[in-house]
Amino acid sequence: xxxxxxxxxxxxxxxxxxxxxxxxxxxxxxxxxxxxxxxxxxxxxxxxxxxxxxxxxxxxxxxxxxxxxxxxxxxxxxxxxxxxxxxxxxxxxxxxxxxxxxxxxxxxxxxxxxxxxxxxxxxxxxxxxxxxxxxxxxxxxxxxxxxxxxxxxxxxxxxxxxxxxxxxxxxxxxxxxxxxxxxxxxxxxxxxxxxxxxxxxxxxxxxxxxxxxxxxxxxxxxxxxxxxxxxxxxxxxxxxxxxxxxxxxxxxxxxxxxxxxxxxxxxxxxxxxxxxxxxxxxxxxxxxxxxxxxxxxxxxxxxxxxxxxxxxxxxxxxxxxxxxxxxxxxxxxxxxxxxxxxxxxxxxxxxxxxxxxxxxxxxxxxxxxxxxxxxxxxxx
Amino acid sequence: xxxxxxxxxxxxxxxxxxxxxxxxxxxxxxxxxxxxxxxxxxxxxxxxxxxxxxxxxxxxxxxxxxxxxxxxxxxxxxxxxxxxxxxxxxxxxxxxxxxxxxxxxxxxxxxxxxxxxxxxxxxxxxxxxxxxxxxxxxxxxxxxxxxxxxxxxxxxxxxxxxxxxxxxxxxxxxxxxxxxxxxxxxxxxxxxxxxxxxxxxxxxxxxxxxxxxxxxxxxxxxxxxxxxxxxxxxxxxxxxxxxxxxxxxxxxxxxxxxxxxxxxxxxxxxxxxxxxxxxxxxxxxxxxxxxxxxxxxxxxxxxxxxxxxxxxxxxxxxxxxxxxxxxxxxxxxxxxxxxxxxxxxxxxxxxxxxxxxxxxxxxxxxxxxxxxxxxxxxxx
Numbered sequence: 001x002x003x004x005x006x007x008x009x010x011x012x013x014x015x016x017x018x019x020x021x022x023x024x025x026x027x028x029x030x031x032x033x034x035x036x037x038x039x040x041x042x043x044x045x046x047x048x049x050x051x052x053x054x055x056x057x058x059x060x061x062x063x064x065x066x067x068x069x070x071x072x073x074x075x076x077x078x079x080x081x082x083x084x085x086x087x088x089x090x091x092x093x094x095x096x097x098x099x100x101x102x103x104x105x106x107x108x109x110x111x112x113x114x115x116x117x118x119x120x121x122x123x124x125x126x127x128x129x130x131x132x133x134x135x136x137x138x139x140x141x142x143x144x145x146x147x148x149x150x151x152x153x154x155x156x157x158x159x160x161x162x163x164x165x166x167x168x169x170x171x172x173x174x175x176x177x178x179x180x181x182x183x184x185x186x187x188x189x190x191x192x193x194x195x196x197x198x199x200x201x202x203x204x205x206x207x208x209x210x211x212x213x214x215x216x217x218x219x220x221x222x223x224x225x226x227x228x229x230x231x232x233x234x235x236x237x238x239x240x241x242x243x244x245x246x247x248x249x250x251x252x253x254x255x256x257x258x259x260x261x262x263x264x265x266x267x268x269x270x271x272x273x274x275x276x277x278x279x280x281x282x283x284x285x286x287x288x289x290x291x292x293x294x295x296x297x298x299x300x301x302x303x304x305x306x307x308x309x310x311x312x313x314x315x316x317x318x319x320x321x322x323x324x325x326x327x328x329x330x331x332x333x334x335x336x337x338x339x340x341x342x343x344x345x346x347x348x349x350x351x352x353x354x355x356x357x358x359x360x361x362x363x364x365x366x367x368x369x370x371x372x373x374x375x376x377x378x379x380x
Numbered sequence: 381x382x383x384x385x386x387x388x389x390x391x392x393x394x395x396x397x398x399x400x401x402x403x404x405x406x407x408x409x410x411x412x413x414x415x416x417x418x419x420x421x422x423x424x425x426x427x428x429x430x431x432x433x434x435x436x437x438x439x440x441x442x443x444x445x446x447x448x449x450x451x452x453x454x455x456x457x458x459x460x461x462x463x464x465x466x467x468x469x470x471x472x473x474x475x476x477x478x479x480x481x482x483x484x485x486x487x488x489x490x491x492x493x494x495x496x497x498x499x500x501x502x503x504x505x506x507x508x509x510x511x512x513x514x515x516x517x518x519x520x521x522x523x524x525x526x527x528x529x530x531x532x533x534x535x536x537x538x539x540x541x542x543x544x545x546x547x548x549x550x551x552x553x554x555x556x557x558x559x560x561x562x563x564x565x566x567x568x569x570x571x572x573x574x575x576x577x578x579x580x581x582x583x584x585x586x587x588x589x590x591x592x593x594x595x596x597x598x599x600x601x602x603x604x605x606x607x608x609x610x611x612x613x614x615x616x617x618x619x620x621x622x623x624x625x626x627x628x629x630x631x632x633x634x635x636x637x638x639x640x641x642x643x644x645x646x647x648x649x650x651x652x653x654x655x656x657x658x659x660x661x662x663x664x665x666x667x668x669x670x671x672x673x674x675x676x677x678x679x680x681x682x683x684x685x686x687x688x689x690x691x692x693x694x695x696x697x698x699x700x701x702x703x704x705x706x707x708x709x710x711x712x713x714x715x716x717x718x719x720x721x722x723x724x725x726x727x728x729x730x731x732x733x734x735x736x737x738x739x740x741x742x743x744x745x746x747x748x749x750x751x752x753x754x755x756x757x758x759x760x
Contacts, residue, residue: 079690085661091654105691112658116691274471278492281465310459311485311496 001037001074001099005057006067007109010095011087013044013055014080016239019212021080022048029123032077035097036121042068045127046080051209052128052242076103077119086114128242130228136194138175140221140236146177147210149188149342149369154207155181162248165204168227172196179207180253180372184335185358186342189368200227204250209243216241257372258358261351263324265295266364267317269348272301273340275315279305280333282313290376291333295319296326305333320347329355330376336361339371381417381454381479385437386447387489390475391467393424393435394460396619399592401460402428409503412457415477416501422448425507426460431589432508432622456483457499466494508622510608516574518555520601520616526557527590529568529722529749534587535561542628545584548607552576559587560633560752564715566722569748580607584626593621637752638738641731643704645675646744647697649728652681653720655695659685660713662693670756671713675699676706685713700727709735710756716741719751 017033025031025048036043042057059068076099087095090109098106103118147166155163160182167178173194178187217223217236224235227245234241279291285307294302299319306312329352339361340348347364361371397413405411405428416423422437439448456479467475470489478486483498527546535543540562547558553574558567597603597616604615607625614621659671665687674682679699686692709732719741720728727744741751 082661082665082690086658089654089658089661111696112655113694113696114658114662114691115693117689274469275492278466278469278494281462281469282494285462309497310462311494313495314493316491316493 001035001076002071002097003037003042004069004071004094004096005042007087007090007093007095009057009067010042013042013057013238014083014087016055016216017044017046017053018080018084019215020046020048020051020053029077029119029125031080032119032124033080033083034075034077034121034124036075037068037070037073039070039073045124047125049125050206050244051212054127054240054242056238056240058238074099075121076105077121077124078105078116082116128231128233128244130226130231130233130242133226133228133233134170134198134200135224135226136170136192136198137222137224138190138192139219140217140223141219142190142192143223143225144214144217144219146175146188146190147214150177150179150186151207151210152338152342153179153181153184153186153371157181162204162246162250164208165206165246165250166210167250168203168205169199169201170194171199171201173198178253180251183332183374184339185253185257185370185372186339187370202250203227203232204246204248205232205243206246209241213241213243256358257370258351258353258360261324261353261360263295263322263327263352265301265319265327265348265350265352266321267301267319267348267350269340269343269346269364271317272348273337275303275317276333276336276340279303279313279315280337282307282310283333285310288376289332289334290330291336292328292330294326294328295322297322324352327352329359331359331373332376335373339373343369343371381415381456382451382477383417383422384449384451384474384476385422387467387470387473387475389437389447390422393422393437393618394463394467396435396596397424397426397433398460398464399595400426400428400431400433409457409499409505411460412499412504413460413463414455414457414501414504416455417448417450417453419450419453425504427505429505430586430624431592432620434507434620434622436618436620438618454479455501456485457501457504458485458496462496508611508613508624510606510611510613510622513606513608513613514550514578514580515604515606516550516572516578517602517604518570518572519599520597520603521599522570522572523603523605524594524597524599526555526568526570527594530557530559530566531587531590532718532722533559533561533564533566533751537561542584542626542630544588545586545626545630546590547630548583548585549579549581550574551579551581553578558633560631563712563754564719565633565637565750565752566719567750582630583607583612584628584630585612585623586626589621589623593623596621636738637750638731638733638740641704641733641740643675643702643707643732645681645699645707645728645730645732646701647681647699647728647730649720649723649726649744651697652728653717655683655697656713656716656720659683659693659695660717662687662690663713665690668756669712669714670710671716672708672710674706674708675702677702704732707732709739711739711753712756715753719753723749723751 034045044055092110096108105116105118107114169176176189226233283289283305291305303315343363345363345365349362351360359373414425424435472490476488485496485498487494549556556569606613663669663685671685683695723743725743725745729742731740739753
């Protein structure tokens with residue numbers, strides 16, 4: 001294997017695929033990035049088994065610019081940790097890479113001459129296969145918004161692995177994402193450009209994957225998503241992002257979402273969020289982050305928090321509208337603040353069904369997002 | 381105690397003094413910020429005993445703006461952790477503070493009403509006294525430059541407490557700062573506006589203090605420094621920054637700095653630093669960060685590093701000038717890179733006296749800074 005390649009393109013590809021590398025892998029070969037050079041293109045691959053990222057560099061760019069000169073096709077696996085740092089620091093615009101005896105690799109740029117112990121590409125696991133797949137496209141900005149609106153609510157508890165992912169469902173061109181950690185839930189819907197009769201259910205994608213994915217999607221790009229039996233493939237420009245689907249059945253959450261409320265509260269998102277944020281500063285001194293919310297027919301809203309030995313906070317604001325029974329309920333203020341952070345709407349609509357039933361938060365702008373928080377049972 | 385105060389001024393003062401608070405204090409009273417209200421001014425104090433910071437808010441600003449309305453003078457100590465977060469998040473431009481029974485304190489702003497358990501100011505340690513002091517002024521930008529150029533070289537080993545500080549000496553209006561951790565040394569000199577006959581020696585100020593101090597100095601400000609028997613006071617605008625001087629005798633370093641060299645190398649700072657940075661990427665895989673430097677009469681400079689099982693880096697560059705014996709020396713590349721980071725000069729002058737004698741780095745712009753690195757003895 002011998003080639004000359006644009007430093008800029010190589011660096012971009014290395015940075016993209018390196019996001020799949022896990023610091024915790026026990027397989028030596030997975031600490032490396034695989035370079036595959038053919039007469040058509042250069043392919044870089046990195047993987048932690050669950051997630052695999054591939055980046056492609058064409059020999060000639062769309063604008064006719066030569067990006068790669070291949071003298072001899074071939075394949076090698078190079079240490080990712082070092083590659084990620086060194087490529088961007090090379091002195092010249094082009095890089096020469098040559099693989100010799102025993103995968104010993106020479107990287108040259110200007111007067112920098114590096115020798116790296118390469119690894120045998122035969123040992124590298126095969127790229128994942130996506131079979132029986134359903135394929136649709138979505139705008140990058142819309143996909144990022146869907147992920148951002150839900151992923152914060154996943155469980156971090158590895159005891160319930162299925163809840164560490166986000167649930168995807170497609171029905172009648174409506175793509176719905178949902179996440180829950182049993183204490184709170186976030187869900188959102190986007191209408192996408194897919195055939196009416198295309199559908200899938202119970203597809204669960206790891207939050208870790210989605211968090212890495214949003215980093216490489218630009219708002220302008222459109223993303224092609226292929227959902228197979230065990231794998232999902234996100235096709236983002238010249239990057240292929242594979243992720244193993246999480247095994248298991250996602251719990252049915254439809255029954256826990258109340259549709260009738262005893263009290264309903266409309267408030268300005270900023271006023272409510274700012275007041276809650278101040279109450280949280282004391283609430284967080286107690287590990288439960290508890291605040292108490294009170295509201296009555298006159299529309300006066302009170303938020304209180306207390307930490308023994310430190311003090312208490314009382315916040316007052318006016319509801320834009322309040323209907324139903326007078327309210328007195330306690331909840332984890334951190335969960336509410338997390339939901340408020342991803343709501344862009346200026347108004348909130350909050351529904352209550354009792355001190356032990358879920359609180360439902362919806363943005364006032366008509367978006368189909370829904371946030372649920374379980375109240376906290378307190379003695380008073 | 382009862383007053384109304386500008387949120388902006390109070391917040392700024394709280395943020396400044398809070399830098400003295402230590403998360404590790406075992407004294408409950410030192411987790412607080414002391415507020416002292418007289419008819420002239422409001423004084424905030426925070427301390428970890430070694431460092432004490434005071435900020436002053438006048439009743440009326442220099443531009444005539446009323447910043448404080450005092451209804452009743454008094455004193456209280458309030459929990460710093462909470463104060464630092466809450467003051468900046470208050471909803472209105474003014475804050476009302478009232479201390480009641482048992483130092484219970486009420487903080488009001490708009491419709492936010494906070495009660496805090498205050499502490500007894502009688503328990504708060506007295507502000508440090510600076511006696512027999514010498515006082516001089518220095519421009520903020522110059523002081524920051526002096527600190528930045530030396531403080532990185534202090535020891536982090538608490539076994540030699542005196543080396544965790546920076547040594548200050550003043551003689552003939554020349555202020556000299558020096559730091560060493562026994563493996564490397566940094567020193568720099570500034571000519572200041574002080575009487576020719578003013579002098580002090582063996583003044584050692586904790587690096588921790590200096591690192592906090594630079595955060596509150598603006599380039600435009602002039603800083604008044606008073607050096608007393610046990611304390612130094614930095615007077616920065618409306619902030620007083622006290623620090624206990626470190627006890628002990630700083631080792632005499634004059635003898636270890638060679639003045640005659642066997643070889644001397646002039647190189648461009650950027651070219652040398654970039655090459656070293658790349659070599660460091662492999663060198664750091666071995667804990668010693670070792671690189672080898674070779675140079676000969678023809679001015680060809682080679683920097684090499686190697687990590688067993690990973691690979692090696694060879695960097696070549698041209699000296700601007702090389703005189704003396706051919707050179708072959710090993711050193712800790714991280715130490716050299718640390719020194720290069722604070723050298724603004726485009727050229728470096730490096731002197732060598734042998735493989736076991738200190739390497740001396742000086743900026744090429746005539747500044748009186750000096751950096752010393754002990755070479756590393758290698759088997760080949």
